[in-house]
Amino acid sequence: MTKSVTITAPEGVPFIEFEREFDAPVAAVFRAHRDPDLVKQWLGPRGYEMDIERYDFTTGGGYRYVHRNDKGEEYAFNGVFHVVRDNEFSIQTFEFEGFPDVVSIESIRFEDLGNGRTKLHGHSVYPTVEARDGMVASNMEAGMAEGYERLDKVLTDI
Amino acid sequence: MIVDPSADDRLDRAFTALADPVRRRIIARLSRGPATVNELADPFEITKQAVSKHIAVLEQAGLVTRTRDAQRRPVHLNAAQLEALTAWIDKYRLIHEQRFRTLDSLLDTITGADSATDPIEREDP
Numbered sequence: 001m002t003k004s005v006t007i008t009a010p011e012g013v014p015f016i017e018f019e020r021e022f023d024a025p026v027a028a029v030f031r032a033h034r035d036p037d038l039v040k041q042w043l044g045p046r047g048y049e050m051d052i053e054r055y056d057f058t059t060g061g062g063y064r065y066v067h068r069n070d071k072g073e074e075y076a077f078n079g080v081f082h083v084v085r086d087n088e089f090s091i092q093t094f095e096f097e098g099f100p101d102v103v104s105i106e107s108i109r110f111e112d113l114g115n116g117r118t119k120l121h122g123h124s125v126y127p128t129v130e131a132r133d134g135m136v137a138s139n140m141e142a143g144m145a146e147g148y149e150r151l152d153k154v155l156t157d158i
Numbered sequence: 159m160i161v162d163p164s165a166d167d168r169l170d171r172a173f174t175a176l177a178d179p180v181r182r183r184i185i186a187r188l189s190r191g192p193a194t195v196n197e198l199a200d201p202f203e204i205t206k207q208a209v210s211k212h213i214a215v216l217e218q219a220g221l222v223t224r225t226r227d228a229q230r231r232p233v234h235l236n237a238a239q240l241e242a243l244t245a246w247i248d249k250y251r252l253i254h255e256q257r258f259r260t261l262d263s264l265l266d267t268i269t270g271a272d273s274a275t276d277p278i279e280r281e282d283p
Contacts, residue, residue, distance in 0.1 A: 005258055007251045016250075020258050024265035031268065032261055038268070042260040045253070116269075130177045 014132045018122040026112040029120065030087045033057060033108070040065075048075075059084050063092075079103070087112070094124070102131045172239065175219035180204070181212050188222060188235035198233065 005020040022029050032038045036055035044050035048067040055063040064078040079093040082105075091107045109121040126132035175181055184198055199209040213233055216222040220239045224231050 005251060005254045007254065009250075018254055020254075022258075022262060022265055024262075024269050028265050028269045029261075032264055038264060042257060042264050046256065046260075133173060134177075 009132070012129060014126040014129045016124050016126075016132060018120070020120050021113065022118045022120070023116070024118060025116045026087045026110050026118045029118045030110050033090070034084075057081055057084055057090070096135065099131075099135065102127060102135065104131075104135065171219040172221055175215050175221055178212065178215075180209075181216055184209070184212060184216065184233075185221065185235065185240070188233060192225075192232040192234045194230050194232050 005018050007016065007018050009016040032042065034057040036052045039055060040050040040052055043065075044067045048069045051066045051068055053064040053066070055065065057063075058081060060081065061084070062078070062080040064076065066077075067075040076097040078095055078097065082091040082093070084090045087110055089107070089109050091105065093103050094106050095101075095103045104124045104126045106122065106124040111119040111121060113119055124132075126135060176185070180202060183201070187193060187198060187201075195206060195210055195213065198213070199206045202209060213222060213224070217224065221236055223234050223236055225234065
């Protein structure tokens with residue numbers, strides 16, 4: 001059963017939200033966000049290696065990581081974890097180093113749905129609507145490049 | 159998916175065009191119907207020339223068109239181009255979904271291994 005992500009980016013306000021359900025207990029979903037060895041397996045776009053310099057998913061902790069592809073393109077991100085409550089809630093800052101000083105504040109709520117299921121609620125606030133749209137657009141570049149690579153692969157296969 | 163690079167160029171130009179508050183208000187006004195430069199300049203405390211420049215930027219981004227209607231030259235909203243812009247949300251959604259599907263399979267792996275003492279070490283190739 002698919003439970004696709006829901007994205008909400010209202011007009012005129014600088015935030016973006018997502019919701020997504022998972023067929024896994026909240027402790028597992030939380031661990032996939034906490035343990036860097038797990039984080040690097042899903043957070044980066046496909047076709048990019050995720051090099052985690054530091055990642056301390058605790059209140060007052062911080063992180064820096066770099067997405068790198070085989071063409072040597074790099075996208076580096078850093079931030080601090082303001083609050084992390086196990087299996088419940090986290091707030092972090094998020095900065096793409098390609099857009100220095102444009103920092104978003106991202107919260108994730110881990111909702112236990114029971115029966116081994118979990119719902120994530122994400123909320124990201126940007127300094128301005130323009131920053132939100134710019135960040136979302138640049139975020140997409142990596143993902144779109146990835147789409148092209150996969151299309152290339154399909155095309156060479158036929 | 160989009161494979162036409164000029165489509166991405168247009169998207170970039172449209173984002174740049176809409177990054178300006180005056181231009182967003184012009185678009186908002188045009189969504190209620192075509193208007194002349196004079197009519198568009200009216201609510202702003204800037205010169206008609208400045209408004210003309212904003213309209214030129216919107217025109218280059220394909221967001222508005224101008225028709226020759228004798229002296230009036232009304233500006234029209236290009237609704238199709240504006241609609242194409244909303245598709246970035248779909249792309250954003252797609253990227254998140256790809257990421258979360260990867261997380262789905264990772265969660266399958268770690269929950270399947272939960273009875274083990276150290277499930278985290280288990281990695282799929």
